[in-house]
Amino acid sequence: MSRTPTDAGLAADVPGSRVGGPGGGSRREVPGAELSIVTSGLTKRFGSGQVAVDALDLAVPSGSVFGFLGPNGSGKTTTIRMLLGLVAPTAGEWRLLGTPMPGGVGGVLSRVGALVEGPAFYPYLSGEANLRRYDAADPSADPRTVSTRIGLALERVGLAAAAGKRYRAYSLGMRQRLAIAATLLGPRELLILDEPTNGLDPQGTREVRGLVKEIAAEGTTVFVSSHLLAEVEQMCSHVAVMRTGRLVAQGPIADLRASETVRIRVETPDVEEAAAVLAGLGLPEIRLGDGDVSAALGAGLPERVCAALVTGGVAVRGLAVQRPTLEDVFVGLTGEGFDVDG
Amino acid sequence: MSTVSGKEAVSTEKATRAVPDHDPARGRDQAMTAGQAAGGRPIPPPRAVSAPRAWLRLLGSEVGLTFRRPRNLAMLGVLTVIPVLIGIALRMFAGTGGDGTGAPMIFERITGNGLFLTFAALSLLVQLMLPVCVAVVAGDSIAGEAGIGTLRYLLAAPAGRTRLLAVKYACVVVFCLAAVTAVALSALLVGLLLFPAGPITLLSGGTIPFLDGVLRIGVVVLYVTAGMAALGAVALALSTLTEVSVGAIASTVVIVIAAQVLRAVPQLSVLQPYLLTEWWSGFDGVLRDPVAIGDMGQGLLVFAAYAAVFCSIAWARFTGKDITA
Numbered sequence: 001m002s003r004t005p006t007d008a009g010l011a012a013d014v015p016g017s018r019v020g021g022p023g024g025g026s027r028r029e030v031p032g033a034e035l036s037i038v039t040s041g042l043t044k045r046f047g048s049g050q051v052a053v054d055a056l057d058l059a060v061p062s063g064s065v066f067g068f069l070g071p072n073g074s075g076k077t078t079t080i081r082m083l084l085g086l087v088a089p090t091a092g093e094w095r096l097l098g099t100p101m102p103g104g105v106g107g108v109l110s111r112v113g114a115l116v117e118g119p120a121f122y123p124y125l126s127g128e129a130n131l132r133r134y135d136a137a138d139p140s141a142d143p144r145t146v147s148t149r150i151g152l153a154l155e156r157v158g159l160a161a162a163a164g165k166r167y168r169a170y171s172l173g174m175r176q177r178l179a180i181a182a183t184l185l186g187p188r189e190l191l192i193l194d195e196p197t198n199g200l201d202p203q204g205t206r207e208v209r210g211l212v213k214e215i216a217a218e219g220t221t222v223f224v225s226s227h228l229l230a231e232v233e234q235m236c237s238h239v240a241v242m243r244t245g246r247l248v249a250q251g252p253i254a255d256l257r258a259s260e261t262v263r264i265r266v267e268t269p270d271v272e273e274a275a276a277v278l279a280g281l282g283l284p285e286i287r288l289g290d291g292d293v294s295a296a297l298g299a300g301l302p303e304r305v306c307a308a309l310v311t312g313g314v315a316v317r318g319l320a321v322q323r324p325t326l327e328d329v330f331v332g333l334t335g336e337g338f339d340v341d342g
Numbered sequence: 343m344s345t346v347s348g349k350e351a352v353s354t355e356k357a358t359r360a361v362p363d364h365d366p367a368r369g370r371d372q373a374m375t376a377g378q379a380a381g382g383r384p385i386p387p388p389r390a391v392s393a394p395r396a397w398l399r400l401l402g403s404e405v406g407l408t409f410r411r412p413r414n415l416a417m418l419g420v421l422t423v424i425p426v427l428i429g430i431a432l433r434m435f436a437g438t439g440g441d442g443t444g445a446p447m448i449f450e451r452i453t454g455n456g457l458f459l460t461f462a463a464l465s466l467l468v469q470l471m472l473p474v475c476v477a478v479v480a481g482d483s484i485a486g487e488a489g490i491g492t493l494r495y496l497l498a499a500p501a502g503r504t505r506l507l508a509v510k511y512a513c514v515v516v517f518c519l520a521a522v523t524a525v526a527l528s529a530l531l532v533g534l535l536l537f538p539a540g541p542i543t544l545l546s547g548g549t550i551p552f553l554d555g556v557l558r559i560g561v562v563v564l565y566v567t568a569g570m571a572a573l574g575a576v577a578l579a580l581s582t583l584t585e586v587s588v589g590a591i592a593s594t595v596v597i598v599i600a601a602q603v604l605r606a607v608p609q610l611s612v613l614q615p616y617l618l619t620e621w622w623s624g625f626d627g628v629l630r631d632p633v634a635i636g637d638m639g640q641g642l643l644v645f646a647a648y649a650a651v652f653c654s655i656a657w658a659r660f661t662g663k664d665i666t667a
Contacts, residue, residue: 081494081664081665084494084497084498085497085500086497086498086664086665086666087665087666088662088664105500105502106500106502109498109499109500110499110500112498114495114498116495116498117491118491120490120491120492120494120495121490121492122407122490122492123490124410124411125407125410132403133403133407133492134496134499135499136399136400136402136403137403137495137496137500138499138500138501139391139393139396139400139502139505140390140391140396141391141396142391143391143395143399
């Protein structure tokens with residue numbers, strides 16, 4: 001993985017955001033910050049006695065892109081169904097956009113776009129007629145602007161050309177795009193996207209990522225569930241991790257990363273000298289390799305390390321800040337059995 | 343911190359886009375950019391939509407969906423064709439088939455006055471054909487949406503459970519009216535084309551003018567529609583119990599057939615007033631003078647009772663149900 005200056009800059013910030021650590025379920029948001037989704041003790045026990053979601057305490061800050069991670073069957077979709085009032089929780093409370101649910105379902109869900117467990121449309125209707133149908137179901141949607149809104153939503157997901165085609169004839173990727181378009185029919189304050197890139201080709205996946213970032217930049221909170229860590233790592237500012245119905249971690253992505261040590265690696269022929277310089281800077285965990293030396297960077301700034309190496313007369317062939325990937329973090333958090341790459 | 347990384351992410355994305363590439367999928371990228379640009383196009387600020395208007399809009403969508411479905415159109419087509427077949431058969435064998443024993447009274451009168459074809463066709467089709475068509479539409483109403491998964495999106499829209507159920511039932515009633523009207527209109531046209539028209543001699547012996555007869559057909563259409571709407575409530579309730587619409591449809595048809603069988607057993611006559619099927623064809627009253635409203639009134643009460651009970655069951659079930667499909 002190549003390291004950009006941006007990454008180094010971020011790494012320098014890490015110590016500041018480390019305070020609360022990655023503690024499971026710790027809410028370390030700025031006091032007074034608004035939360036788009038809050039759940040407390042949300043639990044779903046199905047008739048069979050199986051506990052799908054166990055005492056879930058989620059806190060999704062407004063304006064965040066919140067990755068909701070977990071292996072298949074860990075309770076992500078059941079949680080999303082509960083948030084939307086489709087499934088009644090056995091215990092617990094939740095709020096969407098500050099409104100207590102499920103009492104507020106009617107008023108709040110108009111401001112929430114949702115993609116739940118894959119696309120579902122009427123096969124004998126065109127893409128446009130399908131969106132019109134869902135728009136008609138929303139009591140607060142303005143019928144006068146429906147054509148404009150549908151046109152914009154279809155354009156945004158790149159389906160404008162296929163608007164008149166029957167859904168039956170859509171490919172899997174087009175169906176997924178249409179489902180995303182359905183979440184964009186009105187002004188939304190919160191998007192809940194369950195596996196939005198399922199069935200999309202790499203290009204489509206990239207477009208969806210771009211779209212999510214664009215929507216987030218407009219101020220919409222995006223809650224996106226996925227089992228693809230790399231995808232979440234590229235999109236999200238915050239994450240929560242589920243495992244067998246329980247929340248094992250939650251917080252800003254940088255905090256979670258901070259639980260794994262950031263290391264600095266120096267490529268040099270002068271291994272001994274470089275190690276001495278790093279030790280002189282007080283960096284711990286120095287490891288000598290064949291032509292390289294690495295150490296835990298901790299709060300140290302990479303540029304300072306670089307300067308010290310140069311003034312110390314060490315021939316530096318390469319310098320890299322190695323930040324742990326989300327995958328490293330999750331393997332650490334959840335142990336084996338997590339399908340890290342879906 | 344999160345905002346910073348967010349901004350960086352956006353700028354990185356822009357940078358990626360700015361790189362000219364010859365990717366065949368580039369057109370799609372441009373489409374998205376166009377969408378952004380179009381985002382600046384002014385959409386009038388959303389005006390508050392009154393609840394009844396929003397309800398009517400959803401009903402319009404529902405009715406549109408029902409009458410655009412090829413399956414439903416095919417059923418309406420079959421319902422329209424059957425009176426034509428009856429009319430042609432009666433016309434062709436008018437003089438010959440008269441052994442004079444088994445034919446119901448109304449059938450004998452068709453050859454004398456075309457208006458009677460409408461009464462005959464309705465009393466025939468109300469036994470099984472119309473109920474099956476209503477069972478298909480009403481049994482599919484919730485279960486069908488659950489089956490293809492659209493139910494979760496309608497409810498997340500949010501359609502509202504009570505609101506959606508009310509719209510579904512209203513749409514079932516509209517379909518019942520359409521189906522019964524299709525039969526009546528087709529029979530009326532065929533009757534007028536193939537048989538003489540004119541003042542009608544009633545079952546009670548008196549004679550009423552032709553237009554009066556057409557008016558009474560209208561009354562029968564409404565009565566039969568009410569009977570079918572009661573069955574629609576039964577099918578709607580069954581529809582909330584399953585995610586397989588065929589299950590709800592088949593159970594409704596089985597209930598109709600079972601009721602017809604029970605009706606045919608004289609020893610069970612005590613049950614008969616409580617059977618829905620018993621009242622469906624109870625509209626001969628309009629062919630008497632003065633109109634015998636007693637039976638029809640009681641029929642309407644039974645229909646209303648069935649509709650109330652089964653709509654309540656549907657509501658209780660649907661509003662408390664976990665939507666896992």
